[in-house]
Amino acid sequence: MGYGLLAAAIAAEVAGTTAMKYSQGFTRLWPSLITVAGYLLAFSLLAQTLRTMAMGTAYAIWAGTGTAAVAVIGMLFMGESGSPVKAAGIVLVIAGVVVLNLGGAH
Template sequence: MPYVLLAAAIAAEVAGTTAMKYSDGFSRLWPSLATVVGYLVAFGLLARTLKSMSVGTAYAIWAGVGTAAVAVIGMAFLGESASTVKLAGVALVIGGVVLLNLGGAH
């Protein structure tokens, strides 16, 4: 169950970050509200996750997967460049998260 909560927290954080891109510096109402709601939901779910998962593991997964997802969204949908170096960086972040989990995250 903690991984399901963590996945939902990551999804909410990624949605909030993506909405922030569209908020135009918090000058547009609806994207700004979506940003705030996304982060409130994300932190609430992360707090629930931390009841049953170590903070180091949860935060590493949260930060790594969230960063990789936002980078991929930027490249796929927001017109950001998709260089070999960026794609390798995303792969390394994901690899790091996998290694943390294989290294005794339980």
């Protein structure tokens, strides 16, 4: 159950961050509201996740996976530049999440 809540927290954070791009500095109402709702949901779900998972591991997975996902979304859908160095960074973030899980995420 902890991983399911964590996945939902990551999805909410990624949605909130993506909506933030469209809020144009919080000058557009609906994207701004989606940003706030996404982050409120993300932190609420992360808090529930911490009831069953170690704090350091859960937060590292949440932050790392969210960061990698937002970087990929930016490159694929928002016209952000990609480079071999950026791709290597994303791979390293994902590798770090895998290593944390192999090291015992419970």
